[in-house]
Structure formats: C-alpha cells, structure tokens
Amino acid sequence: MSDTHAQTVAYVRETMLPELEPPATERGVIKWMRENLFAGWFNSILTIFAAYVIYKIVVGALPWFANGIWTTDSLAECREILQGATGGCFSVLTERWNQLLFGFKYPDDQYWRPTLAFVVMLVSIAPVLFSHLPRKMLILTGLFPFVAFWLIWGGTILAPLVALLGFVAAYIAFKKVEHQSFAMGLLAGLITAIVVWFVGGFVSGAASNVLALEPVASRDMGGFMLNMILGTVCVSLSLPIGICLALGRQSDMPIIKWICVVFIEFIRGVPLITLLFVANVVLAYFLPPGTNFDLIVRVIIMITAFSSAYIAEVIRGGLAALPRGQYEAADSLGLDYAQATRLIIMPQALKISIPGIVNVAVGLFKDTTLVSVISMFDLVGMIRGPILASTEWNGVYWELWGFAVFVFFIVCYGISQYSQWLERQLQTDHR
Amino acid sequence: MAEAAQNLHISDEVAIQIDNMNKWYGTFHVLRDINLTVHRGERIVIAGPSGSGKSTLIRCINALEEHQKGSITVDGTLLSSDLKNIDKIRSEVGMVFQHFNLFPHLTILENCTLAPIWVRKTPKKEAEEIAMHFLEKVKIPEQADKYPGQLSGGQQQRVAIARSLCMRPRIMLFDEPTSALDPEMIKEVLDTMVSLAEEGMTMLCVTHEMGFARQVANRVIFMDAGQIVEQNEPEEFFNNPQNERTKLFLSQILGH
Ligand SMILES: Nc1ncnc2c1ncn2[C@@H]1O[C@H](COP(=O)(O)OP(=O)(O)OP(=O)(O)O)[C@@H](O)[C@H]1O
Ligand SMILES: [Mg+2]
Numbered sequence: 010m011s012d013t014h015a016q017t018v019a020y021v022r023e024t025m026l027p028e029l030e031p032p033a034t035e036r037g038v039i040k041w042m043r044e045n046l047f048a049g050w051f052n053s054i055l056t057i058f059a060a061y062v063i064y065k066i067v068v069g070a071l072p073w074f075a076n077g078i079w080t081t082d083s084l085a086e087c088r089e090i091l092q093g094a095t096g097g098c099f100s101v102l103t104e105r106w107n108q109l110l111f112g113f114k115y116p117d118d119q120y121w122r123p124t125l126a127f128v129v130m131l132v133s134i135a136p137v138l139f140s141h142l143p144r145k146m147l148i149l150t151g152l153f154p155f156v157a158f159w160l161i162w163g164g165t166i167l168a169p170l171v172a173l174l175g176f177v178a179a180y181i182a183f184k185k186v187e188h189q190s191f192a193m194g195l196l197a198g199l200i201t202a203i204v205v206w207f208v209g210g211f212v213s214g215a216a217s218n219v220l221a222l223e224p225v226a227s228r229d230m231g232g233f234m235l236n237m238i239l240g241t242v243c244v245s246l247s248l249p250i251g252i253c254l255a256l257g258r259q260s261d262m263p264i265i266k267w268i269c270v271v272f273i274e275f276i277r278g279v280p281l282i283t284l285l286f287v288a289n290v291v292l293a294y295f296l297p298p299g300t301n302f303d304l305i306v307r308v309i310i311m312i313t314a315f316s317s318a319y320i321a322e323v324i325r326g327g328l329a330a331l332p333r334g335q336y337e338a339a340d341s342l343g344l345d346y347a348q349a350t351r352l353i354i355m356p357q358a359l360k361i362s363i364p365g366i367v368n369v370a371v372g373l374f375k376d377t378t379l380v381s382v383i384s385m386f387d388l389v390g391m392i393r394g395p396i397l398a399s400t401e402w403n404g405v406y407w408e409l410w411g412f413a414v415f416v417f418f419i420v421c422y423g424i425s426q427y428s429q430w431l432e433r434q435l436q437t438d439h440r
Numbered sequence: 441m442a443e444a445a446q447n448l449h450i451s452d453e454v455a456i457q458i459d460n461m462n463k464w465y466g467t468f469h470v471l472r473d474i475n476l477t478v479h480r481g482e483r484i485v486i487a488g489p490s491g492s493g494k495s496t497l498i499r500c501i502n503a504l505e506e507h508q509k510g511s512i513t514v515d516g517t518l519l520s521s522d523l524k525n526i527d528k529i530r531s532e533v534g535m536v537f538q539h540f541n542l543f544p545h546l547t548i549l550e551n552c553t554l555a556p557i558w559v560r561k562t563p564k565k566e567a568e569e570i571a572m573h574f575l576e577k578v579k580i581p582e583q584a585d586k587y588p589g590q591l592s593g594g595q596q597q598r599v600a601i602a603r604s605l606c607m608r609p610r611i612m613l614f615d616e617p618t619s620a621l622d623p624e625m626i627k628e629v630l631d632t633m634v635s636l637a638e639e640g641m642t643m644l645c646v647t648h649e650m651g652f653a654r655q656v657a658n659r660v661i662f663m664d665a666g667q668i669v670e671q672n673e674p675e676e677f678f679n680n681p682q683n684e685r686t687k688l689f690l691s692q693i694l695g696h
Binding site for chain 2: 332334335337338339340341342343344345348352353357360435
C-alpha cells in the first residue's frame, strides 16, 4: 500500500493510473475500417464489391506472373514449356530487351553510349529539380545537351564543342554590349554565335577524327531511347518557348502580340498527329532541295511547337491569376520590365502553373509514341513493327503492351509525384 | 502635438511640382487641373470622398498611371514617357500600398534587398545590412526570414514601409496604408509613419486617419471629383473649413 495514505484517508490515489486502451471497436484497424469501409449499407456494398473485383484480378493475374517464362527464344518454345497452363511469356522482354530500349538499328556494341547519356542526364537534371543541391552542379546541366549529343549520335567531339563554344561566345558578347541596350546585346550575341559556328564548322569538318565515336544516324534511333530523347528535348525547349509566348501574348507591342496569338491559336486548333505528318512529308518540300533536314529535328520542332502553345496558355492563366499589385509594387521599386518579370512575376506565375505545366509535360511524353505512325521505331513502334511482326514473337500482346504501359506509367507517375512535392516545397503562404 | 509638426524643417527646395495636370480614364475625366507644389520635408495628407481621385493623383507622381495633360516634375526630373526617366523617378520615390503588395514568394529580407540589389546594384551583403537596419527601425528584425504570408497585416505593412525605405527614397507616397488593417494594428503602422515624418521625410499620404493628419501633417489637401478643392494647415483645415464640400466631408468623417 505504498501509493496510498491508508492510515489517514481511506483511499487517495497518488499516482495516475495508466490510460486504458479504448475498446477494440474504437481502435486501430477496426475503427478505421468501420469509418472508411463500412459506414452505412451503401458504402458496405461498394466495399464488398470492390474487394470482389480486386480478388478476381489478383487470382487471375497472379499465376500469369508466377508461371511467367523468362528465358525462351520464341513464343512457340514458351508455349511448349507452359503446356497450356496460364503463364506470361516474358521472355520476349528479355530476348528483345535491347531492341525495346534502343531500337533495332543502333549498333550493339555501342549501347553503353545512350545508357551512359541516361545516367549523366539523371545527374545533371538533379540540380534543376532540387534547389538545395549545390548550384555549381548547374554547370553540368549546361554541358549535358552537348555531351548527350556526342554520346548518342557519335562523331567527333568537336561538333558539339563548337556548338557549345558558340553559345558561350554569344553570352560573353551579349554581356559586353548589354549595357548599351538589350536589343544590341542580343544582336551582338547572335552575330558572334554565327561566326563561331561558321568557323568552327570548317574546323570540325576538317578534323572529324578528333575523339570520334562511331556515328549513328538519326533514323537508327529507336525504342524507349527515342521516347526519352523526344520527351526531354521537347519538354526542356517548350518550357522557355512557352514562357516567351505567354509574355508575348501580353505584350503591348501589337506585332509581337499578334504573332503569338496566331501561333498559339493555330497550333491549338490542329491535332498533333497532322503536325507530325507535316514534319514527315510536307516540311521537306519547303526546304531547299538537297538539304537533308534530320527527321528527328523536324519531329522535335513539331512536338515542341505543339506543347509550347499549350504551356503558353497554362502560364497565361498563371499570369492572369497574379494580382495587379505585384506588378505595381515591382514598378514602384524601379525594377524594369525584364527584372520584374524574372524576379517577381514569373516565379509566382510558374508556381501557380505547375500542375498545368506538368499536365502538358506528361501528355507530351506520352504523345512521343505518336511518332510510330510516321514509321519511326520508338517503343510503341518497335512493338507494333519489328517485334510483333517477327516469326518468333507474333502474338505476344499482353506481355509487350503491359511492359510499354508499365514503363510509361513509371515515368509519368514519377513526374506527377515530383510536381506535387515541388508544390509543397514552394508553399510559402502557410499561416 | 501640432506644434511639434510645425517645428519640423521644411526647405524651400521643391520636391514635387505639378502644373495643370489632367487625366482621363477613357472619356472619364478623373483629375482636373491639378496644381500642387510640395517642398522638401513637407508632410501632406490627402483626404476626400471615395472616388475623388486621391489614389490616381499619387499614382501619377511615380508614373504608375499616365497623365495626359500638364506636367509633373519630381526631384527636378520631368515625368515623360521616357523609360529611363520613369525608372529613375521610381527609384527615388517610395510607395506604400493599401494591400501591402509584398512579394509572397520571397522572405521578408529578400523583399527588402531585391530592389537595392537589382536596381541600385548594391552588393548583397551591404543590401542585407541596410535591410536589417530598416527592419529594426520598423521593429520587426526578428521576422526577417519569414515569408509575408506568415505575418500579421500590421507587420506586413511595416515590412512594406521598410522595403521602400531600403531604396533610400527622397519622397514617400502612402495610399491608405492603414485602411486594410484591424484597429489594433493601425497604431503600429501610424507610429512608424510618425517617426519617419520626424526624420524629415517628404511624405504624401492618402488617409482617413485624421488624428495622424493633425499630429504629423503640415498641410491637408481635400479633393473632390478630381479637383483639389481646399488645402490648409491641419488646425485651420479641421476647425475652419472654407468649402461646403469640405464641411460636409468633415462632418461625416468626424461627426460620429
Ligand atoms: N483603371 C481605371 N479605369 C477606369 N476608371 C478608374 C480606374 N481606376 C480608377 N477609376 C475611377 O477613377 C476615379 C478615381 O479613382 P481613385 O481610385 O483615384 O479614387 P480614390 O479617391 O482613391 O477613392 P478611394 O478612397 O475609394 O480609394 C473613380 O471614380 C474610379 O472609379
Ligand atoms: Mg484610393
């Protein structure tokens, strides 16, 4: 009786009793289930029905995965092993793995190049996505396009080096002349870049063996690599172009304004697939005869034009959502148009536009599969064409399309998760 | 209190000269024949009924609005459509808005250093020191790393004042700086403005805080229907208004 004063008072508790657990029906799993799954008869019926559907799917799909065959060389062989039992012939994925990833014409012994480019991409995109990484890493991001071009297309390193040099020289020239006027700076930059590229073109043409990788032609690109190339290039081009279009549409200068409006409205009124056909066939007519304008470049131009028009509209929505006071405050502090746009208006407008931009980006990435209709062999094109048409794998639909679905889902879900994370990061108005 | 204000030094130097200024919104004549001379060190309160053009007038002074006729000279620089002139004047004239207009994506400190760094090309470190100095002056240095959304209205408005002061303006414009605030926050903002006035800042202030006008202003301007109807020293203005419209306005705003 050490915790009571039994001598003086009949019963006084000195120590608190531990809290009792709530009854089982008010606790943990059971409580959660009662509130979320079985609240009311309608809810309960839905739950039971959904559980039944899930059960059916799992029971149907599980053996298909569990009995999957991963190591045969053809569908016939696979069927033989299965002997009529349920089971997926996933061996098509392992056997055609490289074709699915790189297309069927990329030289076998060079697969390491796009793979390396992919790894470098992951590293150089990181500082753009995560602002707490060291800012120095952005240098890597700037170099990436040139490195990637060299790795994937091959040829001498001088070609992308000259391109890079042109940009650097243009930037330096711009900085030197900028204080006179912005337009003069742009002009100086442009002229410098053209001179450097022109001169550099001769040099790299003459010395085409310097650090040369085996060249691979654009028409030999294929598989998921092609989707990734189109996706990354087009997204990273269409964002800045979209910003310019959105600003142009708000411009006070009528010519710029109308160019932007006509471009945006025209592109939005046309299906992407027709633009791709235009890129494939018609664009060639407009070019001077003899020029061999790369098909990938034409496709990139069309997809970029398409998505930048959509991004421009998304950003215009973001701009419209900004209160006028933000512009006025920036003006009243003496910031000029470029500064106000870059420091005050765009960061906020882009933040508002993130969900819309991500929507367009995800859509764009999925739309890269449309190039399969103009006989480019991206992942979908590979499956539809060379793989399903081959004698070995004719008839393996579920496994192949399931794989395509899986790969695209992973990438797009990743993008969408990132954007939600970014939105939370940028949340500054929590009180 | 009025004497204290009167003792403040007003120089002969002209800070703002407005001659025969007219402004239209489309066909609507907002400002009619405005003539106004503001000397350096003057503290002017602009009052008048809603829609009389008070905001428009002070927004014309830093060219947030364009005027169509007449001339405005600020600090010896004529306001024209030349962008260089406008940017120069704007960097010399601070403005505080009714709804604060802080930049919500930047911290308080960044709000204050942005313009000095980009417009005045002040080195970042120095800009931050200046910003902290003024944040201390408006008594919220401890909020420097927060975002505007995390501050109360009164605190936000004091940050907005500090943000303007960081540009070392020679003239400050206030457009109803307290009318979006709860009563208990009005005082903290007015106190800040009073101390600013005591340091000799040239101020034009649109406000309905008549106590502030009595305490700080050396001139009260009454506007109605786009015109300056009457202007006078605060004592005279409140005790002995000349114009009928002024009398009506004062009876409405003081008479409850
Ligand atoms: N952008 C605009 N376009 C057309 N009319 C306008 C515009 N801004 C203001 N006005 C009109 O000009 C007149 C003067 O407006 P202003 O905002 O200067 O009044 P105010 O005296 O500041 O009023 P308040 O005390 O309500 O702020 C009002 O009648 C208003 O409706
Ligand atoms: Mg107003």
